[in-house]
Amino acid sequence: MTRKLTTREKLEAGLKRRRRKELAFQLTGMLATTVGIVFLGVFFADLLGKGSSAFVQTFVKLDVEFTEDVIAPGGELDLAFADFDGLVRDALRAEFPAVSGRSERRELYKLVSIAAGYQMRDMIAADSDLLGLTETIWVPASSTVDMFVKGNIDPTLDEALRPLSDAQLAWISHLQNSGRLETQFNSALFSNGDSREPELAGIKGALMGSFYMLIITIALAFPIGVAAAIYLEEFAPRSRWSDLIEVNINNLAAVPSIVFGLLGLAVFINWVGIPRSAPLVGGLVLSLLTLPVIIIASRAAIKSVPPSIREAALGLGASEMQVVFHHVMPLALPGMLTGAIIGMSRALGESAPLLMIGMVAFIVDVPGGFSDPATALPVQIYLWADSPERAFAERTSAAIIVLLAFLLLMNLAAVILRKRMERKW
Amino acid sequence: MQSTTLILILGAMAVAAFFIGRGRSVAVVGGPQYGTKLHSLPGYYGYFTAIWCLLPALAVMAIWVLLEPRVIVALIINGLSEAQRSLSAGELDLLVNNIQNLAAGDVVSGDLDVLLNEASVRLSDYVVTSRRILTVLSLGLAGLGGTIAWSRIRPDFRARNRVEKIILVVLIAASSIAIFTTIGIVLSVLFEAIRFFKEVPLADFLFGLNWSPQTAIRADQVGSSGSFGAVPLFTGTLLITAIAMFVAVPVGLMTAIYLAEYSSRRIRGIAKPLLEILAGIPTVVYGFFAALTVAPWVRRVGESIGFEVASESALAAGLVMGIMIIPLVSSLADDAINAVPSAMRDGALGLGSTRSETMTKVILPAALPGIVGGILLAVSRAIGETMIVVMAAGLAANLTANPFAAVTTVTVQIVTLLVGDQEFDSAKTLAAFALGLMLFVVTLILNVIGLSVVRKYREQYD
Numbered sequence: 049m050t051r052k053l054t055t056r057e058k059l060e061a062g063l064k065r066r067r068r069k070e071l072a073f074q075l076t077g078m079l080a081t082t083v084g085i086v087f088l089g090v091f092f093a094d095l096l097g098k099g100s101s102a103f104v105q106t107f108v109k110l111d112v113e114f115t116e117d118v119i120a121p122g123g124e125l126d127l128a129f130a131d132f133d134g135l136v137r138d139a140l141r142a143e144f145p146a147v148s149g150r151s152e153r154r155e156l157y158k159l160v161s162i163a164a165g166y167q168m169r170d171m172i173a174a175d176s177d178l179l180g181l182t183e184t185i186w187v188p189a190s191s192t193v194d195m196f197v198k199g200n201i202d203p204t205l206d207e208a209l210r211p212l213s214d215a216q217l218a219w220i221s222h223l224q225n226s227g228r229l230e231t232q233f234n235s236a237l238f239s240n241g242d243s244r245e246p247e248l249a250g251i252k253g254a255l256m257g258s259f260y261m262l263i264i265t266i267a268l269a270f271p272i273g274v275a276a277a278i279y280l281e282e283f284a285p286r287s288r289w290s291d292l293i294e295v296n297i298n299n300l301a302a303v304p305s306i307v308f309g310l311l312g313l314a315v316f317i318n319w320v321g322i323p324r325s326a327p328l329v330g331g332l333v334l335s336l337l338t339l340p341v342i343i344i345a346s347r348a349a350i351k352s353v354p355p356s357i358r359e360a361a362l363g364l365g366a367s368e369m370q371v372v373f374h375h376v377m378p379l380a381l382p383g384m385l386t387g388a389i390i391g392m393s394r395a396l397g398e399s400a401p402l403l404m405i406g407m408v409a410f411i412v413d414v415p416g417g418f419s420d421p422a423t424a425l426p427v428q429i430y431l432w433a434d435s436p437e438r439a440f441a442e443r444t445s446a447a448i449i450v451l452l453a454f455l456l457l458m459n460l461a462a463v464i465l466r467k468r469m470e471r472k473w
Numbered sequence: 474m475q476s477t478t479l480i481l482i483l484g485a486m487a488v489a490a491f492f493i494g495r496g497r498s499v500a501v502v503g504g505p506q507y508g509t510k511l512h513s514l515p516g517y518y519g520y521f522t523a524i525w526c527l528l529p530a531l532a533v534m535a536i537w538v539l540l541e542p543r544v545i546v547a548l549i550i551n552g553l554s555e556a557q558r559s560l561s562a563g564e565l566d567l568l569v570n571n572i573q574n575l576a577a578g579d580v581v582s583g584d585l586d587v588l589l590n591e592a593s594v595r596l597s598d599y600v601v602t603s604r605r606i607l608t609v610l611s612l613g614l615a616g617l618g619g620t621i622a623w624s625r626i627r628p629d630f631r632a633r634n635r636v637e638k639i640i641l642v643v644l645i646a647a648s649s650i651a652i653f654t655t656i657g658i659v660l661s662v663l664f665e666a667i668r669f670f671k672e673v674p675l676a677d678f679l680f681g682l683n684w685s686p687q688t689a690i691r692a693d694q695v696g697s698s699g700s701f702g703a704v705p706l707f708t709g710t711l712l713i714t715a716i717a718m719f720v721a722v723p724v725g726l727m728t729a730i731y732l733a734e735y736s737s738r739r740i741r742g743i744a745k746p747l748l749e750i751l752a753g754i755p756t757v758v759y760g761f762f763a764a765l766t767v768a769p770w771v772r773r774v775g776e777s778i779g780f781e782v783a784s785e786s787a788l789a790a791g792l793v794m795g796i797m798i799i800p801l802v803s804s805l806a807d808d809a810i811n812a813v814p815s816a817m818r819d820g821a822l823g824l825g826s827t828r829s830e831t832m833t834k835v836i837l838p839a840a841l842p843g844i845v846g847g848i849l850l851a852v853s854r855a856i857g858e859t860m861i862v863v864m865a866a867g868l869a870a871n872l873t874a875n876p877f878a879a880v881t882t883v884t885v886q887i888v889t890l891l892v893g894d895q896e897f898d899s900a901k902t903l904a905a906f907a908l909g910l911m912l913f914v915v916t917l918i919l920n921v922i923g924l925s926v927v928r929k930y931r932e933q934y935d
Contacts, residue, residue, distance in 0.1 A: 066827055074828075080723065080728045081744055084724065084728060084751055084800070085748070087796050094762070094766050275643060279641075292652065296655050297651045302850060302854070302916070302924070303658070304856070308658070310661060310662055315657055367633065369640060396755075397757070404888075426860075429757050430863075433760070441765065455753060
C-alpha cells in the first residue's frame with residue numbers, strides 16, 4: 049500500500065512545472081510588449097532611410113547667357129512666351145560643345161529639370177537688367193539625375209534597363225568632376241505646390257490646405273465642445289435627453305471617420321452647396337469629427353475640479369453661471385486645451401473623410417483662402433504614394449516625416465501643458 | 474459689402490453696445506457709487522445689450538447666406554427664355570453654371586450668346602442687390618436690437634438672469650450638435666441608400682455573390698450591366714479584420730498584462746508612451762508602410778516558402794492594421810485589469826498561486842467582460858479603417874478566405890466609388906451610400922454593445 053502524499057509533497061511535485069509556466073508567461077508578455085516597440089523602431093528607420101534624402105536635391109551649375117536673341121527677339125521681352133528653356137539648352141550646349149546630333153542633344157537637355165526655365169523667367173522678371181549678361185546659376189537637375197546621385201539607380205545595370213544612358217552617365221560624371229553637380233537643400237519641397245515633376249513637387253499647398261482646415265476646426269470644435277461639456281457636466285438634469293446626448297457622443301467618437309466624409313458629401317456639398325475640395329468643407333467635417341474628442345476631454349477636466357471650489361463660490365453668492373465661468377472653467381482650461389490639441393492632432397492626420405469631399409484633386413496652386421480648392425497633408429501623402437516614380441516615394445516619406453514632426457510638436461505641447469498646469473487638490 | 478467686413482462691423486457694434494449698455498446702467502442709478510441699487514452687475518447690462526445687438530443680425534445673416542444662391546438661381550431661371558426653361562434638368566444646370574462662370578469672368582464652355590450674356594449681367598446685379606439688402610438689413614437689425622435692449626435698462630431690470638438664460642440656451646444648443654450629427658449621418662446615408670435599393674433589391678445587395686459596380690452608360694453597351702452583390706466585400710472586410718485581430722488581441726492583451734503585472738515602473742514609463750505613439754500615427758502613414766514595405770516583404774517571404782502571394786495581399790493590410798490596433802486593445806485591457814479589486818489579486822497570491830496563475834485563473838476571468846467589450850470596439854475600428862486598406866488592399870472583389878489573395882473591403886469600395894466626379898443618379902454612386910449605411914449600422918451595434926459592456930463592468934467594481 050502506497051503512502052498518501054502530503055500536501056507539501058504534492059506541491060513540490062508540481063512546483064517546477066508551475067515555475068516554468070510562470071517564466072514562459074512572463075516571457076510571452078515581454079515579447080508582446082517588444083513587438084509594438086520593435087515595429088515602431090523598424091517603421092521610423094524605414095521612414096528616415098527612405099525620406100531623409102528628399103530634403104536635399106541635386107543641382108547643376110550652369111553659365112547662362114541671357115541672350116537677347118533667344119528670349120527677346122526684336123527687343124520685345126514677353127515673359128509669358130519667351131523661350132527661357134532655350135537659354136538653358138544653350139548653356140548646356142556650351143558646357144558640352146562636343147555633343148552633336150538631335151537625339152544626343154535631346155538626351156543632354158534631359159539632365160536638367162524643366163524648372164530651370166521657370167527659374168530663368170523669374171530671374172528676368174525680377175531684374176530685367178540681366179538681359180545680355182552671363183550669370184552662373186545653380187539649377188535643379190532632373191529627377192532621374194537626382195535619383196542617380198542619391199544612389200538609387202545602379203550604373204552597372206544594362207543600359208536598356210536603367211533610365212539613364214551611357215552618354216548621360218558620362219556627362220554626369222564630367223559635371224561631378226568639374227564641381228558643377230552638387231546636392232543642396234531642397235527648398236522646392238517647402239515652397240511649391242503639387243506637381244507631376246517630382247523635382248518640382250512640394251508640400252506647401254497641402255500644408256496650407258491643412259492649415260486652413262485646422263483653423264476652421266479649432267474655431268468651431270473648441271468653443272462648441274467646451275460649451276457642450278459645460279452643459280453636460282454642470283447643468284444637464286439627469287434626463288432621457290442628456291442620456292441620449294451622452295450615448296451619442298460616445299458613439300460618435302467611435303464611428304468610422306469615412307462615415308463623416310459621407311455626411312460631408314451629402315450635407316455640406318450636395319445640400320448646402322459649398323464647393324468641393326474647399327478647406328471650408330474639410331474643416332466642417334473635421335470639426336464634427338473632433339467634437340466628441342474635445343467634449344470627452346473637457347468633461348474629464350471639469351470633473352477634476354473639486355466640488356469645494358463650487359461650494360465656496362456658491363456660498364459667497366455667485367450664481368451657478370458665475371461659478372462655472374469664473375471659477376470652474378479657468379481651473380479646467382488647461383485640461384480642455386490639452387484635449388483640443390489632441391483633437392487637432394487627430395484632425396491633422398485624418399484623410400479618409402477628405403477623400404469623400406473631393407480633396408484628392410491634383411492641385412498645383414497654393415490655396416489662398418477657405419474656399420480655394422485645396423488638399424491636405426495626409427491626402428498629399430496618399431496621392432504621392434500612388435505615383436510610381438522612385439522620386440515620389442522619397443518625397444512621400446519626406447512628407448510623412450513633416451507630418452509626424454507636426455504631430456509630435458502638438459503632442460509635446462499637450463504633454464507640457466498638462467505637466468505645467470497639473471494641480472493636485 | 475464682403476461678409477467678413479460685415480461680420481467685423483457687427484462685432485465692433487456689439488463691443489460698442491456693451492460699453493453703451495454698461496454705461497447706461499451706471500447712469501440710470503446716478504453714478505458708480507450707487508451701483509448696489511442695480512439688480513445685476515453693470516457688465517451684465519452691457520452683455521445684454523451686446524447680445525441683442527449681435528444675435529438677430531447674425532441669425533438673419535446665416536439664413537440669408539444659406540438661401541441666397543437658391544433664390545438667385547430660381548430668379549435667373551425665371552428670367553430665361555421659354556425654350557431655355559424647358560430644357561432638361563441637367564442641361565439647365567449646365568446653362569446656369571455657364572451664366573455663373575460668365576458673371577465671375579471665367580472661361581465658359583460652349584458658345585456665347587447674347588441671352589446668356591444678359592443673364593450673367595442680371596446675375597451680377599442680383600448678387601450686388603442681395604448683398605446690399607443683407608448689409609442694410611443686418612446692420613439695421615443690430616441697431617434696432619441694441620436700441621431696444623438699451624431702452625429696457627432700468628435699476629430693477631434682471632439683466633443677469635436674462636443673460637444667463639441665453640447662455641444656457643447656447644450651451645444646450647452646443648450639446649445637441651452631437652445628436653444632430655448622428656441624425657445628419659443617418660439621414661444623409663439613408664436617403665441615398667433608399668434610392669439605391671429602389672434600383673437594386675435589398676436581397677441582391679445583401680446576398681449576391683458578385684460585385685462589379687460598373688453600370689452601363691449606353692443601353693447597348695456590352696459587359697457592364699452592374700452587379701451589386703456585396704457578399705465578397707463583407708467577406709473581404711471580415712478576412713482583413715480577422716487577421717488584424719489575430720495580431721492585435723494576443724499582443725495587446727499580453728502587453729497589457731506584462732505592463733500591469735510584471736514590468737518595473739521604469740519600463741512601464743518608457744513602454745507606455747512608445748505604444749501611445751503607435752496610436753497617434755496617422756492611418757495614411759500606416760497605409761504607406763503597408764503598401765511599400767510590408768506587402769513586398771510578405772510577398773517575398775510567402776513566395777520563398779512556396780505560396781502564391783498577390784502583391785496586394787490581405788495579409789499585409791491585416792498585419793499592419795493589427796499593429797495599429799495594439800494600443801487600443803492594450804489600453805482597454807489595461808483598464809479592465811486595473812478595475813479588478815486588488816483584494817482578489819492579493820487573495821490568490823496569498824493562497825500560493827504564481828503570478829501567471831493569478832492572472833489567468835482569477836484576474837482575467839474577472840476582467841473578461843471588459844476585455845471583450847474592448848475587443849468589440851477594436852473590431853469596429855478595424856471594420857471602419859479606411860486608409861490602410863485603400864492603399865494596401867486590392868480593388869477586385871474576390872470571394873476567398875485565402876490571406877495571400879487580394880480582397881477588397883467595404884471602405885475601399887466606398888472610396889473608389891466616390892472619388893472623382895460623380896452624378897447622384899447612378900446606382901454606382903448610390904451603392905457607396907448603401908455600403909456606408911451597412912458600415913454605420915454594423916459599427917454602431919458593435920460600439921453600443923462594446924461601450925455599454927465596458928462601462929457597466931467598470932461601475933461594478935468601483
